[in-house]
Amino acid sequence: MTIEPVVIDFASLTRAQLRDDGGKPLEAMLLQTDDIADAVAQAVAGNYAVMPTGGLTSAIGSFEYKSDAVGGFAGVVAIRPKGTVSPHLVDADTAPENLKTDQICIRREAGTIAVGAGLTFTQVNAALADHVGGSARVLVDLTSVGSAYVGGVVATGAMGPLRMRPSSTLEAVVVADGGAPRLLTGAELDSIEGMQGWTGMVVSAVFRFYEVPPAEFGLVLPVQGTDVDAVAGLLAYLEPWTRVNLPGCSGGRLGNGDTVLNGVEMVSRDSLDAFIKHAQDPARSKAQGLLQSCEYANADMLACITGWSEQSVDDVLFSLMDPETETIGGVMIEFGVGFSSGAEMEIFRAIREGAPDMARTKARVTPEGRMKPWSTSTDVNISAPADSGAIAAILTAYADYRALVRAIAEQAGEGLEVELSAYGHLSPHGIDPHHRVSIFADLGRDAQLESLRQAVLDGKRGLIRDLVRAAQNGGAVITGGEKGVPSLVEIARALGGEEHLPDELRQRLSRARQAVGAAPLHFSFRAPAELR
Structure with missing residues (x-):
């Protein structure tokens, strides 16, 4: 019928x-x-x-x-x-073009899973665990893995701790733009990934899946963010474990030995303080313990290391430790804290993601008697070599920006507040520590708010220029940012035009312009002027 x-x-x-x-x-x-x-x-x-x-x-x-x-x-x-509580598994021969937003199609022999645009990657990986095996997963490791929809992740080109864009493991994407849905593969994925829906809307996506080591773990090491050489030494030391070597075939076992670090994240002590004030137990109590570790170590930041392993978290700690110095990349482990699979990792994720979530939420809420907050966040992803000097130059640019923002905050004046929250990615294959600056102003302080806003934006543009120079001088590569093409546009604007972009980014922006030009106006009307 x-x-x-x-x-x-x-x-x-x-x-x-x-x-x-x-x-x-x-x-x-x-x-x-x-x-x-x-x-x-x-x-x-x-x-x-x-x-x-x-x-x-x-x-x-x-x-x-x-x-x-x-x-x-x-x-x-x-x-x-439309999302769903329980995804619907359909026959393996179902075409991706025919998937509804809540449907999943697993082709086990091919090592692929086709998923509707309204599912989350928590649901995708749960389906793989049920029908393929507990160690099978799609390597799209978002911090918002339980809430972000597949369609939105592809459209934004979002990355998580792994620092891999969706296209790293994407086989195909089905796009709707007014006619019959179209199946995109290969180089065609550039016309939809990271394009924010300017060229059409994602209907479904086909991902390759892989097997990962069975035990998930987390390690937290207190570090002093102002000591950029020490943090850079840690990241350079960890680089061999952060290489994600994909097997030659879909469904195969992830390479890189028995331990793979799938993320190195940063949470500032200020962010941890804010989380403790609003969190509930057991996450609150665990966060208080981490704050105490910071105090004992005289540290202002946490380096949060996550991964998969064949070993227990205690054994992972010792396998990462340099036997000569009894440190991990020069960082003392005396005040480190370990988390293992299951409920402990859920608490770990709640702490790691609670800090940025609170910063973003606070920036969206208009306090009584005040204007709507103004907020901006940095987003420049850099893949660096295992060289502590090159990494230190990148981290120094961020340290200078933090110092500038704090100086702006001290000069803000009555009725104005400037808050800085730092969190995010320190993996050598994707250094992108987000620095969110939010300005809160009493009603009637429009001129003062605008002055502070311009000062922060000037500093942010200076940061982007410093990062480009540091990358070029140190042999690192700027790969864009988490907002896809909008990140490229922001970088180009900071540099004074796309002609100043590194070659690969300039080519990506050119391809984006071609894709927007070929898209129906029903979608492309939102694209920035640089692409129209």
């Missing part, structure tokens, strides 16, 4: 709670659906502009645009994939 598609009444849709990058509310309607291709086709046929959206917390990458940019359309529709 043929089921007739439901005709969507766009005029009856509720308003989407979205804002553009400038903080301006977006006049868009919200449509949640399990059939993205049909919804997009109806929207385009009705002359609606389409904004793919996920968690509805923001419209990252939408950029500021004038109302006349959508003047020729009937309106803007924010289309969100």
